[in-house]
Amino acid sequence: MNTNVIQIHKNECIHCQVDSSLSFRPLVEYLKGRLKTEKSVKSEFYRFLLQKIEKDDVLLGNISAEDLSQYKDTLELIFTILTPLMDNEDDLFWALSTPIPDQIFFSTNAFYKFFKDHDPKNKVTKDNEPVEKKQLKFIYNIILGRFYNFTSVLKNEIIYAHINQETKLTQYYNIQTDTKFVEIMHKGDLPELNFEALSKHFQEETELEYLVENLPLSDFHFEGFSIISITDVTLQHSIEGIRGALVDHNYQTEAYSHVIHALKTLSGNSKLEFGLMPFLTVNNKLVFDNREFSQSMLINSAKASNLEEEVFYALVDKYKENPRSIFVSAIKEEQIEKDPFLRVLKAAGVSSYSILPVYYNKELAGVLEVYSKEEVAVDDKLLSRLRPAMPLIGQLFQYSIEEFNARMDEILMDKFTALQPSVQWKFNEAVWHFLQQNNGYHKLKEIETITFKHLYPLFGAIDIRNSTTERNRALKNDMEVQLNALIDTLKFISKNVSLELIDKLIFNCKDWIKRIGDFASSNEESQLNEFLEVEVYPFLSIIKANHPKTADIIDQYFEVVVPDTGAAFENRRQLEVSMQLINTEVSQYLEKSQSKLQASYPCYFAKFRTDGVEYDIYIGQDIAPEKPFDLLYLKNIRLWQLTSMVDIARLSKSLIAEMPCALETTQLIFIHSNAIDISFRNDERRFDVEGAYNIRYEVVKKRIDKVLIKGTTERLTQPHKIAMVYFNPEEAKEYIEYIKYMQVQGYLNDDLEQLELDELQGVSGLKALRVGVKYTENKVVSKTDAAKKLKPKEIKSIEKEIAKVLQH
Structure with a gap:
């Protein structure tokens, strides 16, 4: 053992920030308390050590670290009582220090050598905070815990990295400080703290400023000693x-x-x-x-x-x-x-x-x-x-x-999927120009950019409601099935094999069930798989090999965890089947509809799979230069978009009976009246918008799926409803006419809402229409019924609008 004094912080006066005294009085009080309850032979050792400390009155008061070298025998007895009997002091990194760790006055030889051999500059920290600030956090962490029962997420530990000179590999050590034998006294009345404000300061990393002002260290006195231990955590x-x-x-x-x-x-x-x-x-x-x-x-x-x-x-x-x-x-x-x-x-x-x-x-x-x-x-x-x-x-x-x-x-789809006929003509021209130019003297390295100007965009999204929540629920339920099956297997094994480890594994399984009780995530799945792969499966393999009676029950468990057939994947399989059913049916519907749209007027139709299905449609003169374009075709495709959303909502609802896991969809349309330009990105093999203003269109459509109704926590998109987001009130007027027509035809309910929406990042002024889908077999409503619902002016306006659409 070593009694040389080690100064931890050579250039900082950490102990100057708080009044403290090195004393063994807290240890004496602890030993006296143990003697009241300890009935074993340990009590004799405690009594002997207590008498030895009390014999030297100076140990009960304020003693300097340098003066403790003359009490080495007493310090070695303290070491014996505070460390496990089997620990070898030549291998144990252990030391005693002042209450606020600044001076080490007693240490094992291993600790003393470690400190002398290691450069403090190698200490690994997550930030560049000064030592003084870190020490203040350490002090306040103890005070808050002792006086206010406030537990900080900070731990009294430091990760320290050192390059081993023999292996040239980095080793990592955990330096921990135990303040069990440090008593803290406060002068006067203890101030009250606003813990709501304190938590906010912790989040903003300004807690020290708040604590220094409201809980000054000058009102505290630290007495006793700290225990410092170092553990190799390289593995x-x-x-x-x-x-x-x-x-x-x-x-x-x-x-x-x-x-x-x-x-x-x-x-x-x-x-x-x-x-x-x-x-x-x-x-x-x-x-x-x-x-x-x-x-x-x-x-x-x-x-x-x-x-x-x-x-x-x-x-x-x-x-x-x-x-x-x-x-x-x-x-x-x-x-x-x-x-x-x-x-x-x-x-x-x-x-x-x-x-x-x-x-x-x-x-x-x-x-x-x-x-x-x-x-x-x-x-x-x-x-x-x-x-x-x-x-x-x-x-x-x-x-x-x-x-x-x-x-x-991805490459297969990008490189080999056939281009849509509506735009392929322009790619053909670009390839021909490229070949022409490369037949001459000057060779071109890049093909020309394919651009379509002044197109009207339409965006629609069919999303599976609460898909993330459903995934987490399925994962949680499957985890519980797997863990319960494992518990039953382990209980059967325990009846045939006498091993205490079985009880520990059962306990771990039950603990995992509690951990995933409220929520499950892919991260928890990863941790659970690690537990199973490292601890459980090797154990089961050994038990099966050495105890044939357990083979059948262990094989039954492994049948449970087969992804394709096992019960532990049943919920996830059902969810996946349900989601695939919706997406497949919706995709097929859109594919069939696209051919009808192209017959009306050529357009670019791009479909994307997310948790549901999204699509972009672009229509305009530049798509088909040889066929005159009129806004009539735009109105036609907008009306189709609205009616198709009704069909998709009805289709999704009809599929619920076929789904092993009932899922609902939401329907969303983004209305944008202004024409935009799009170009084909050769490096990304896809169309994208051109220009800063047009990019705003892309930004908006990517963010509106989770938009809330202004002043509420309600999502705009809801099952059984169609939501239409817009900026310009004139855009809403056109769609309101379509909605009235479709209400008369029995497609939509008479519950149209006109809503204002919360601001999104970089997007304000959004509004929306929302209307319910009518789930009836009879879509046609008689003219008499229609007259009862609509005013003559409204009927005339609708007939005029529809007449324009039907002229084509």
Whole structure:
């Protein structure tokens, strides 16, 4: 043990900010309290230590850190009582300090050496706050907890990074301060605090200014001593680094580099390198020529050695049929004869090479490579350090596979989907101009931009109501089914196998059910999968192998978690089927309607799948230069848009009986009277609006789906209603005429609302019409009934408007 005084903050007078005294009186009071209840032999040790401290009166008062060196025997007894008996002080990072940690006066040899060997500049912090400010937060955190029972989210800990000089790898340590033996006295009456205001200051990070003003430190006195302990958290920090790479959603670039760096830190061996090889497939055949999704030593070595792709693929396909861990501590000729792929690795300078299969949902997702230019054996210690990372790597591989497949589909659709006939003529002209120009002396590198000017836009959105809420509900219900099935399995096992670990796993399962009781998310799903993959499934595999009586019940559980058929995915499957049913039927309806619209006048019709279906329609003279355009065609397509929304609402409602999970849709139209220009983005392979004013149209239509009615918390879009958003009152007049006509025809209810909407970011002055859909079989209403509902002037106006539409 060491009694040398260590000054923690050399250039800051942290202890000057608060009145404090170093004393062992709080420990004495604690021991006296324990002696009243302690009946074991420990009481004799407590009594002996109490007498020894009280014998030296100076320990009960204000003593300096420097003077404590003469009481080393007493300090060693205190160390014995405050640390576990089995801890070795040469390995334990432990110390005693002044009440406000500023001076360390007693420490283990390991702690003293740690502090002397480590540069404080390596301390990892999330911000650049001065030490003084951090210490103030620490002090107020204790005061608020002691006097006001206010628990801050801040913890009394510091993460400290250090580069190991032997391995050259970064190690991470958690420095924690225990203030159990620090008593705080307040002079005078304790002031009241406005905790609502305090919480607001915490959110704005101005809590110190508020506390210094309302709770001055000069009114407090700290007495006692603090306990400082340091724990190596390199493993946990490395796992968090891998998890952070997953959350970053940047799978194909930086994520792999971050994961490999975290694996090196996790291994603790600077001689080891790691490679990541997800199994990507095209037409069910493995492909590896993709740098964005893979950092594999084997692939790079195969390319460098000009290994024929067929040979390489054959080797990997053979491995995929029988995935297993392969450990080669030294690549030699006899080993190469057994596994020929090792030859390309040896040519690349690799001396040892190992492969670990990586799974996601029990499906092989890829392999983790462990290799070195020196002969290194992969032992059980290394495997145990890597094991917690394997489920996370499996998730990374799965994300990469999904991202790769999505990109394949996106490019396939963009590059090979046929252009709509209404605009293809202009692309043909552009290609012809491009060919003409490139036949001459000056070669063109870029094709001309395809632009259509002065088009009238129409936007519609059919959204599935509360889709996010429904997804979370399905996920939560499935999680509960899975956990309850697991609890039943574990209870059966406990009747046949005597292991205390079973009770702990059952407790963890019940705790998970409580955690997901109110809400479930993809993040919780990820954490639950990690718990299952790391703790539960290896346990079940061992129990099944060693206790045949449990095999049937364990197999039954794994049947529950099969995604395609298991009960633990039933709710999500039902939701997906329901959403697909709606989207498919709505898409087919719009596809059939589009052909009728094109027959009236050519237009550009673009459909997008979201949680529901959205579409853009552009119509104007520039789409069909040889066919005269008239606003009559615009009115016709606007009337179609309104009637189609009624049909879609009725269609969606009729599908509810066929859905395993009942879902409703909302219908939204954005009315925009002014013509805009659109151009085809060659780099993005899609049409986009031109000009700052036109961009505003795009901004508005992307934000209105969640707009609220002004002064309320009610969403504009509601099931069984059609919402029409607009700016210009003249736009509303035209649609009101259509609505009246459709009410007479039995399409819409007589409940038209004219609403003002809340401001959106960068958008104000929005208004809306909203009307209910009439779900009746008889759409036609007699002229007599119509006359009762409408005034003569209204009938005349409608007939005039419809006559214009029907002239075509």
